[in-house]
Amino acid sequence: AKSLPLRNKKILITAGPTYEAIDPVRFIGNHSSGKMGYALAESAAKAGAKVILISGPTHLQHPGFGIELIRVQSAQQMYDAANTHFDEMDAAIASAAVSDYRPKNVAAQKIKKNSVNLTLELERNPDILASLGKRKKDQVLVGFALETENERKNALGKLERKSLDFIVLNSLNDEGAGFQKDTNKICILFKSGIKKDFPLKSKKEVSKDIINELTLLLNE
């Protein structure tokens, strides 16, 4: 029989982009497809976990048995859903590409093109992962860092600031890594100072590596 190393564990996963409304027809978004987060949800469920997957807008199918899918649009909605469920979780993995800013005012009607230039005022969104870091008791908390420069330094800063147990670094400088693709190349940086580099793999295989590391920490 197959062993289920995450049986009886509850894991919250954020995935995909967020859409920040400008007016009824437009938004600020990003290139996240949700593939990395949905692969994580599937791998965690296959290892026996009960998964809550909080997903921004994607074209992906429900990833299957053992996964409660909560669909949201905005960072604020993702923040609310994550904070509603976190206290009952054993672990959380934040793989969503959350918009750091949102339009300060959402126009009630479609904005007309009356002028040559248009200025949008933006305000900060709440940081979902940092809020879970503040809230955490004995949960294992995992974040992602998507970087374009000073990769390790920036990732270590996020590990520290958001009270993470480990952070998964992917760099847009690595061929085959990051948004939309079916592959990723990651480096995991642990709170303990240990670093593990992984070769380029499919997101399904990458998700298994991440779930393995999470399982080791949960069973410590």
Ligand code: PMT
């Ligand atoms: O969806 P795919 O197309 O498969 O692409 C996968 C991915 C590239 C989106 C994924 O692998 C990834 O790197 N996700 C994190 C992207 C990101 O926004 O990283 P960041 O460095 O800006 O944020 C750091 C961490 O804080 C992340 O865990 C993020 O989820 C979290 N965060 C950030 C801002 C915010 N307001 N709330 C958050 O929770």
